Amino acid sequence: MTRKRNANRNAGAPTLADVARLAGMSEITVSRVVRNQGPIADATRTRVLAAISQLGYIPNRAAGSLASAASTLMTVLLPSLSNIVFPDVLRGIHTAITETGFQSVIGVTDYDPLIEERILLSFLAWQPAAVILAGLHHTPTARKHLEQGRFRVAELMDIDGDPVDIAVGMSHRQAGYETGRHLIERGYRRFGYAGHMLISDDRAKARYQGLCEALREAGLSLVGEMRVPGGGSTIAGRELLEKLLAAHPDLDVVIFPNDDMAMGGIFYCIHAGIVIKERLGIFGFNGLDIGQAMPLPLSTILSKRFLIGKTAAEKLLESRERPPEKTIINTGFDIIEGATA
Incomplete structure (x- = not known):
C-alpha cells in the first residue's frame, strides 16, 4: 500500500548559511552558538536558536569524519529494552544489517515523546543513513526533522496513521x-x-x-x-x-x-x-x-516482532534516497487460541 508524499516537502535540508540569513548574523557567529564556543550574548543565542528551530536545522557532527564517505549509521530509537518485545525487533534489524557494513546506534525513549525528540536530535547531528522509530506519533519538532531530513525513516509496530517514509507493523x-x-x-x-x-x-x-x-x-x-x-x-x-x-x-x-x-x-x-x-x-x-x-x-x-524489525531494515537498505511514495507494510498478526480463553 502506498500513499503520495506531500509535494511541498523541502528538497534539501537547511544549512548554516540559511540559519545565519534568518537570524541576521554571520555564519561564524551562528557556528559559535551551534558549537557553544566562546562568549555569546544571550540575545544573540536566543535569535540563533529561534532560527534553528524555525528552519529545522541539524548541525553535522560527522562532517569531519564522514565527509569522504556515505554514512553507515542506522539510528534505532526504541521505547524499552527491558520489555522483551523490543529486543525481538532489534534482533530482526540486526539480522538484516549484520553483513551489510551498516551499524546500528540505539537509543531508549522510555515511551516519552520528549525523550525521543531529544535523542533523535542528538543522533541526527551524526548524519545517519536511516532512522528507525517505534510508532507513528512524535512531537511536532521530531516529526518536522524526520520529514525534512535526507535520510530514510522507518516507523515500526503500527500502520494506523500517516508515516514519514516507511511504516512496518500491524493494525x-x-x-x-x-x-x-x-x-x-x-x-x-x-x-x-x-x-x-x-x-x-x-x-x-x-x-x-x-x-x-x-x-x-x-x-x-x-x-x-x-x-x-x-x-x-x-x-x-x-x-x-x-x-x-x-x-x-x-x-x-x-x-x-x-x-x-x-x-x-x-x-x-x-x-x-x-x-x-x-x-x-x-x-x-x-x-x-x-x-x-x-x-x-x-x-x-x-x-510478529522479529519480522517487523527485519522487514523494516531490509526495506531501508533498498535505497538511500527517499522515494516520492510512502510505503506501508502490514506484517499482520495471528490469534493464538491457547487454553486460557
Whole structure:
C-alpha cells in the first residue's frame, strides 16, 4: 500500500548559511552558538536558536569524519529494552544489517515523546543513513526533522496513521477488534479489562478502542475495568486482577494489554483457586514464548516482532534516497487460541 508524499516537502535540508540569513548574523557567529564556543550574548543565542528551530536545522557532527564517505549509521530509537518485545525487533534489524557494513546506534525513549525528540536530535547531528522509530506519533519538532531530513525513516509496530517514509507493523485497532470478536464467538459476555494507563501507549489504546468497538457491535460493553499507573508488569497484572474480581466477581473473561500482565492474572487465578477458562478466561497480547510454555498456554495475539524489525531494515537498505511514495507494510498478526480463553 502506498500513499503520495506531500509535494511541498523541502528538497534539501537547511544549512548554516540559511540559519545565519534568518537570524541576521554571520555564519561564524551562528557556528559559535551551534558549537557553544566562546562568549555569546544571550540575545544573540536566543535569535540563533529561534532560527534553528524555525528552519529545522541539524548541525553535522560527522562532517569531519564522514565527509569522504556515505554514512553507515542506522539510528534505532526504541521505547524499552527491558520489555522483551523490543529486543525481538532489534534482533530482526540486526539480522538484516549484520553483513551489510551498516551499524546500528540505539537509543531508549522510555515511551516519552520528549525523550525521543531529544535523542533523535542528538543522533541526527551524526548524519545517519536511516532512522528507525517505534510508532507513528512524535512531537511536532521530531516529526518536522524526520520529514525534512535526507535520510530514510522507518516507523515500526503500527500502520494506523500517516508515516514519514516507511511504516512496518500491524493494525492494533484491528487486533483489538478481532480479540473481541474471537471471545464473543467463544460465548463470553461479561468482559473485564485490566491494564496500564494508555496516555503514553498509543498501540494499547488502539487495541482497547478496537475491543470496545467489537463489543458495541454485539450489544455488549466492558462490565469492569481497572488500570495501574505507569507500565504494566506481571506483578501489576496479578494485583490488578485481584482488585477487578473483588469489584466485579461475575466477570467471565478479562483482557490484558500484554502477555506480562496476563501471566500475572494467571498466577492470581492459581493462587485463588480460580479454574482458568472454565470460571474465568484470560487473554493477552504479544505471543511471548513464556506464555506458550505454561501448562495452559496463554490465549493471546501474536505480534510478529522479529519480522517487523527485519522487514523494516531490509526495506531501508533498498535505497538511500527517499522515494516520492510512502510505503506501508502490514506484517499482520495471528490469534493464538491457547487454553486460557
